[in-house]
Amino acid sequence: MKFLNMAMKASVLSLSLTLVNSAFAQDTLAMVVSTLNNPFFVTMKEGAEAKAQELGYRLIVLDSQNDPSKELANVEDLVVRGVKAILINPTDSDAVANAIRLANSSNIPVMTLDRGANNGKTVSHIASDNMAGGKLAAEFIFQRLGADAKVIQLEGIAGTSAARERGEGFKLGAIEHKLTILASQPADFDRTKGLNVLENLLISNRDANAVFAQNDEMALGAVRAAQAAGKSLLIVGFDGTEEGIAMVKRKRLAATIAQQPELIGALGVESADKLLKGQTVEAFIPVPLKVISQ
Missing domain, CATH: 3.40.50.2300 (Response regulator)
Structure with missing residues (x-):
């Protein structure tokens, strides 16, 4: 009986962990940034984080350190975690294709921010002209x-x-x-x-x-x-x-x-939210530019 009770407890614990992980995945978006050693992308991250908090999502942010191999490893990690959508700011518009195809194979929607991707299937590109x-x-x-x-x-x-x-x-x-x-x-x-x-x-x-x-x-x-x-x-x-x-x-x-990096990040999260709710998302979402001069 003692061993049976232990087995039942282990089963309940396993089920609880599964439910927690499932709930975590349902509420989680991810952002892969080319580098956080640049104020522009830090501001973009902050805009995404603020919008994610507003809409009730957990946002994972990973730094690719301007390295395509690190970028691919980041996406591999996110696929394992089961995130619901990936916002990616590519290190390289060609090299990012491998990471995007990996997400595609797991049916995780991908949106590019600021820099586009030359290959792989993306839902939307959000950037200035x-x-x-x-x-x-x-x-x-x-x-x-x-x-x-x-x-x-x-x-x-x-x-x-x-x-x-x-x-x-x-x-x-x-x-x-x-x-x-x-x-x-x-x-x-x-x-x-x-x-x-x-x-x-x-x-x-x-x-x-x-x-x-x-x-x-x-x-x-x-x-x-x-x-x-x-x-x-x-x-x-x-x-x-x-x-x-x-x-x-x-x-x-x-x-x-x-540019408006904070808005680019916020629009990325907002667009992912729309997509996950079954709404239409434009293939290109432009963010206005302006000249700031002396």
Whole structure:
């Protein structure tokens, strides 16, 4: 009888754990971020967390540390946990396909945030119009310097949709306004690399009078590079981070093409909620941009 009671208790405990895990999975969404070593994505995470709390979801946030293999491992972990939807900000628009296909095979819906995916099935992409933002940057430089502007472009991580689209938009804007792009080189959305890359480019492009950095982190690195070189440059960033906007107010940056990362994160959770309730979710959900300038 003693062994029977123990077996019954073990069975009840097992059933209880199953029910708890089931309930946990029903109420859990996940967010996989390319890196949390960037204020833009931290703000995006905070927007998602606030909306998840408002709607009654538990939100798991995992950092891929700009590593596609870490990104895949994160999604593998989430599939095992049985989350109901995954919001992913890809490290690379091509490499993320493996992670998305893994979620697809488990029938877990996936939505991309800020950066798109070139393969794999996604329900929706929530982002600013990066190409339009690149054109806005070119237009702003033209308005300040005219067609005589000679620009260096600091590119983001090669392979990301954000870098590609911002670059394409800027190139189109430069052609339209007859700006001269002296050089264009990746600095991987990183402040220190932005500093180092621009320092090197200024050596061979002494007549540059403007810089377009595809995010605020690189733009802040560009500010330091310009100071070190003793040059006065019109520097335009992208993202509208808190520090980027502060530097515009201090007249260290000329402008930043401001996204709304908090809203991107919130819309991701809101869209997942709609999907799980059987409502229609648009394939692309645009988030407005604005130019913040001196």
